[in-house]
Amino acid sequence: MESLYTTNLPQFAYTAEQVQNNEKQVAEQLGFDLSEVMQKAGAAVFQYIEHHYGNHRRLLILLGKGNNAGDGYIVAYLAQQNGYQVTLVSFVDVKSLHGDALGAYLQCQQAGLAVCQSNDLLLQELSAFDLVVDAMFGTGFKGELPEHFGQVCTLVNQHDNLPVISIDVPSGVNATSAAVANNAIKANVTITFIALKQGLLTGRALEHVGKLVFAGLALDELFRDKIKSNVTRFELSQLKKALPNRALAAYKNQLGHVLCIGGNKGMAGAIRLSAEAALRSGAGLVSVATHPDNCAAVLQGRYELMVHGIDAEHQLLALINKASVVVIGPGLGQDVWAQNIWQWMMNAQCLRLVIDADGLNFLAKSDKCTTDNLTERVLTPHAGEAARLLGISNRDVEQDRFDSALQLSQR
Ligand SMILES: NC(=O)C1=CN([C@@H]2O[C@H](COP(=O)(O)OP(=O)(O)OC[C@H]3O[C@@H](n4cnc5c(N)ncnc54)[C@H](OP(=O)(O)O)[C@@H]3O)[C@@H](O)[C@H]2O)[C@@H](O)CC1
Numbered sequence: 001m002e003s004l005y006t007t008n009l010p011q012f013a014y015t016a017e018q019v020q021n022n023e024k025q026v027a028e029q030l031g032f033d034l035s036e037v038m039q040k041a042g043a044a045v046f047q048y049i050e051h052h053y054g055n056h057r058r059l060l061i062l063l064g065k066g067n068n069a070g071d072g073y074i075v076a077y078l079a080q081q082n083g084y085q086v087t088l089v090s091f092v093d094v095k096s097l098h099g100d101a102l103g104a105y106l107q108c109q110q111a112g113l114a115v116c117q118s119n120d121l122l123l124q125e126l127s128a129f130d131l132v133v134d135a136m137f138g139t140g141f142k143g144e145l146p147e148h149f150g151q152v153c154t155l156v157n158q159h160d161n162l163p164v165i166s167i168d169v170p171s172g173v174n175a176t177s178a179a180v181a182n183n184a185i186k187a188n189v190t191i192t193f194i195a196l197k198q199g200l201l202t203g204r205a206l207e208h209v210g211k212l213v214f215a216g217l218a219l220d221e222l223f224r225d226k227i228k229s230n231v232t233r234f235e236l237s238q239l240k241k242a243l244p245n246r247a248l249a250a251y252k253n254q255l256g257h258v259l260c261i262g263g264n265k266g267m268a269g270a271i272r273l274s275a276e277a278a279l280r281s282g283a284g285l286v287s288v289a290t291h292p293d294n295c296a297a298v299l300q301g302r303y304e305l306m307v308h309g310i311d312a313e314h315q316l317l318a319l320i321n322k323a324s325v326v327v328i329g330p331g332l333g334q335d336v337w338a339q340n341i342w343q344w345m346m347n348a349q350c351l352r353l354v355i356d357a358d359g360l361n362f363l364a365k366s367d368k369c370t371t372d373n374l375t376e377r378v379l380t381p382h383a384g385e386a387a388r389l390l391g392i393s394n395r396d397v398e399q400d401r402f403d404s405a406l407q408l409s410q411r
């Protein structure tokens, strides 16, 4: 039978809203209604279980009230038909189900599958199960988990040997922003449908998603062609392909010259690491401008580097003029030596500037990044540095990493 899922993930990612607003139209254009799409979603998850967890015969399926639960009911039905032992636990009164989720529930009911309430589960031993299927919340989730959901997720997360498969999105993760609610479920595998959701790709969400698997449900190609994505995902192999091929007769002066500025007293390691990374990524020439005390340490064992001790900022001029890209910040520090270099650099002209680490800390204190509008700038902040740059908390950044990145790019 043809595989209904793949571990080759699509390149473009979308918000939950983009998927919710467009899946119906895309499905209709292909001649499906959404209940058929739900059947396909359940079938893809069940096929994954059969292929990868086929000897895990006792399934616990956790269900909410939306269409994510609908997918869960379909998985339950297929598993029962194929001889699995299935326990269904709903966190809502099944009377509140409607639409396709209700249809999927009724299919289970007709097959004789009973649904228990979440409180019953808290009294039960989870060792009675081999695999958990998380169908509590999908793309419709926002905010924090209600307490009774959170309690069960915590219980499941504590069982290291109990694998969890999340349907579409791990419950408690916001599929758009990558914000993670307290006690969100930690999946071993998340099988996501139709289009990649951007919130599954970054930050703390990664700890909850586990291995990400994609099931296009026959809608993915049309969805991708119709809906413009704002988030592109790259794999290392693709980035490697983006590097130009070297001509056989190439020599170092044709392959770019990176200048790395940083490495204050006692912080030689940071600038050495960034210079070494530049060499490893294929730069033809790499120069380092560092504190005079560090020259020997930076050069040690890496004799391709050209290392310059900087006593006075104006010494940078000759180095910048030769560089095709400048990196500033690793191990730069915040003292007078560092401040003078930063100030001087903000008035200098260079084509491309990568700002990292202490460079970002200086940037957070200044209102503008270089007086030269022609400079291409790349910032590489972690969440704490991004928070300082935006004047918000780390938590605020983690609540929406995409929006934070967008705001930074617009400053
Ligand atoms: N359309 C289709 O047929 C297909 C859909 N598919 C599947 O459907 C999923 C999307 O379904 P969905 O839109 O029903 O959202 P879902 O995530 O199940 O639940 C949302 C419910 O949770 C509630 N809620 C939210 N946050 C909450 C909170 N903090 N605390 C408490 N409640 C909260 C929210 O309530 P509200 O806030 O809106 O009142 C709403 O009732 C998608 O991920 C995929 O698995 C696939 O099968 C393909 C075909």
Ligand SMILES: [K+]
Pocket (backbone or CB within 6 Å): 068, 134, 135, 136, 137, 138, 166, 167, 168, 169, 170, 171
């Ligand atoms: K889920």
